[in-house]
Amino acid sequence: ATAYVSLEPCRHRGKTPACTDALVRAGVERVVYAVADPGGSAGGGGAALDAAGIRVDGPVWPVAVGRRENPMFFHKHETERPFVAVKLAVSLDGLIAAVPGQQTAVTGPEALRAAHELRAGFDAVMVGSVTARVDNPRLTVRAGSVIPRVPPARMVLDSEASLAETSALFREREGRVIMFVRENAQQAELERLERAGTEVHPVPVAQGGLDLGAVLDASSETGIRSILCEGGGRLASSFLAEGMACRLYLFQSPYVLGSAGVSAFPGPFPEGMWGQWVPAFDPERLGDDVITVYEREA
Numbered sequence: 433a434t435a436y437v438s439l440e441p442c443r444h445r446g447k448t449p450a451c452t453d454a455l456v457r458a459g460v461e462r463v464v465y466a467v468a469d470p471g472g473s474a475g476g477g478g479a480a481l482d483a484a485g486i487r488v489d490g491p492v493w494p495v496a497v498g499r500r501e502n503p504m505f506f507h508k509h510e511t512e513r514p515f516v517a518v519k520l521a522v523s524l525d526g527l528i529a530a531v532p533g534q535q536t537a538v539t540g541p542e543a544l545r546a547a548h549e550l551r552a553g554f555d556a557v558m559v560g561s562v563t564a565r566v567d568n569p570r571l572t573v574r575a576g577s578v579i580p581r582v583p584p585a586r587m588v589l590d591s592e593a594s595l596a597e598t599s600a601l602f603r604e605r606e607g608r609v610i611m612f613v614r615e616n617a618q619q620a621e622l623e624r625l626e627r628a629g630t631e632v633h634p635v636p637v638a639q640g641g642l643d644l645g646a647v648l649d650a651s652s653e654t655g656i657r658s659i660l661c662e663g664g665g666r667l668a669s670s671f672l673a674e675g676m677a678c679r680l681y682l683f684q685s686p687y688v689l690g691s692a693g694v695s696a697f698p699g700p701f702p703e704g705m706w707g708q709w710v711p712a713f714d715p716e717r718l719g720d721d722v723i724t725v726y727e728r729e730a
């Protein structure tokens with residue numbers, strides 16, 4: 433038999449035993465793998481299989497293709513910080529809500545399902561404090577066909593620790609709730625949030641809000657390796673401006689929301705920043721909407 437695998441089989445014991453041993457035991461005659469394993473102790477599986485008398489063909493893809501298919505995996509080998517992707521549903525005129533202070537369904541039901549399936553692939557889903565108040569989201573995975581192995585943690589950046597404990601986020605028990613607040617936020621507020629079932633992390637303040645580097649480091653310390661930032665525009669823009677987002681999922685509606693709306697990308701952005709972003713795949717049509725996945729070129 434021939435085994436086709438996306439990544440060079442590992443030859444080390446991590447959470448699970450070595451893949452190379454399993455393939456030898458299974459008696460496969462040939463292994464075809466897409467990309468080489470970048471990991472130190474995990475790498476070299478191809479040579480180990482070869483030494484065991486199995487015919488090995490690979491890597492058949494350049495690393496860049498493997499990285500596009502599975503960016504989180506490669507990111508994990510390069511930095512301790514979580515992989516960050518930004519997802520926004522944007523109108524034809526570049527807006528994410530029709531009126532400030534009001535939730536707007538920008539895209540249709542097919543896109544909504546796709547958004548929930550996207551959530552399921554991340555360790556955490558994050559929003560800014562304005563979105564947490566205005567949309568009052570649960571941030572759980574409730575639609576689509578993907579059931580997450582572990583429900584994503586739900587994160588809010590709320591400097592003053594002032595989110596109401598009646599928020600929908602606290603009513604759901606599915607997925608940890610993690611809040612980032614400014615250092616020196618009112619102790620009584622922190623305790624109130626903790627009583628509501630939240631993990632609270634005080635972090636320093638930087639220009640434009642909480643220090644996102646500190647937010648990512650604190651996330652990493654609690655075991656979070658990937659974060660989907662679902663807005664709003666100001667938080668998403670901060671991640672983009674600071675070069676901390678690796679992917680952008682743009683759910684583009686064909687409809688206009690009008691001049692009173694909330695901007696998807698309020699910026700400011702460093703000169704030339706948008707030039708780094710290129711489509712990773714062909715755009716996909718879902719109902720009336722078009723989903724384009726962008727990646728930041730290294």
Ligand SMILES: NC(=O)c1ccc[n+]([C@@H]2O[C@H](COP(=O)([O-])OP(=O)(O)OC[C@H]3O[C@@H](n4cnc5c(N)ncnc54)[C@H](OP(=O)(O)O)[C@@H]3O)[C@@H](O)[C@H]2O)c1
Binds near residue numbers: 519668
């Ligand atoms: N269509 C979509 O995809 C979509 C998605 C989400 C939201 N929305 C809409 O977007 C609107 C809210 O978006 P928004 O841009 O006004 O606000 P936002 O991005 O949701 O929240 C911004 C707030 O987050 C906090 N924050 C903490 N650190 C930050 C940092 N480093 N950078 C940026 N923000 C930081 C700040 O509040 P504190 O000072 O309180 O910490 C800041 O005012 C709502 O109308 C909502 O309905 C649309």
